[in-house]
Amino acid sequence: MEGMILSFVDFLKQFSYFGLVAALTFEFVPAELVLPLAGYWVYEGDMNYWLAVLAGTIGGTFGPLTLYALGRYGGRPFLMKYGKYVLIKEKEIDAADRFFEKYGAGVAFFGRFLPGVRTTISIPCGMAKMNVWAFSMYTFIAMLPITAFYVYLGQKFGPNWKSVGARSEEYMLPVAAVIVVSVVLFILFKKTRKKLAS
Template sequence: MLHQLLHTWLGWVENWGYLGVIILMAMESSIFPVPSEVVIPPAAILAASSGKMSLAGVIIAGTFGSWLGSSITYWVALLVGRPVVHKWGKYFFIPPDKLERAERFMHRYEAGGIFFARLLPVIRHLISIPAGIIRMGFAKFSALTIVGAAIWCTVLAKLGEKIGKGLDPSKPIDPDELVKSVKGQSHLVIGIVLLVCILYFVGMKLSSHKDEKPA
């Protein structure tokens, strides 16, 4: 089933161009399990090989789609509130305990938490929910989401461009091999992002302990 979905999503990118990228990245940034690794890299490959799209256009479309999906999730979470998410969240892999941890995380790391979450797989599509529930300012949420998404889409686009140079343009793109290739080459990037995140959160924790000391 996953293999068929990958083929379908890849077809959207090939046939719909920027619109396909926007729709799929909007899904990826909400509760739908669309891997960005099968959206941006093939779009970048198509941009380099066919001229139907530009690399900058792919990055902009991916960033806009990420913001759109995140914004929809943010407003849904803000409007329906915690009780509804508590009741129905488990059907979307968001049990109450995970939601509570996410809320505590957002209260403590607000701006930095949103920014770094946009760079990390899996966390990306969940962070908008606690942001909406705690009523984080939408302008701030949007700015951090756009910057983080732009960085991630640029990384994936560059990886796609690099991978595309080693592909035979006469052969169709195999989505399974594409995802495998992207993940294989993105480990270093993800590792660096994780290291920066760890340093940031350790710094926040140490500074909070310092602030708690009596004068």
């Protein structure tokens, strides 16, 4: 399966940054595989780091929108029946459902940093008919640091970019923790300042 995906992505490389956007628009194409490869292309001088990050972030926003649409217009019965064809398992949908019920619309941001729900979290957002612009904004803001992180690792590892997937989780958790804590502190700061002003 990985070989087929890499062949598909390699075919899209001829379209440069647009190809990178297109590759990540398909949710069955794992970003953990594509983005380090993009980093390797940066390492080889075929792409600019920041343009690769921008293209990856845009593609990483379009992709979840497809699952959002499936959740919004197809609903759970549709996903239970056809989800397996796009590599979505029932237990993943259940986990995303529970996470959404617990944390609300903010999961469109926070869920992107958590293994096991980062892909399927789009589905309950769609089923709950979350505002599509808010969903897209949360997803874009979350995907920006994630994309920058994976592309950077692919560039850093160079010819060994394939090992990024296996090593990424040990890097991802501290990075995610810093980002999430920073966002929470920023929100608390804004709320506190608003209260003091009123």
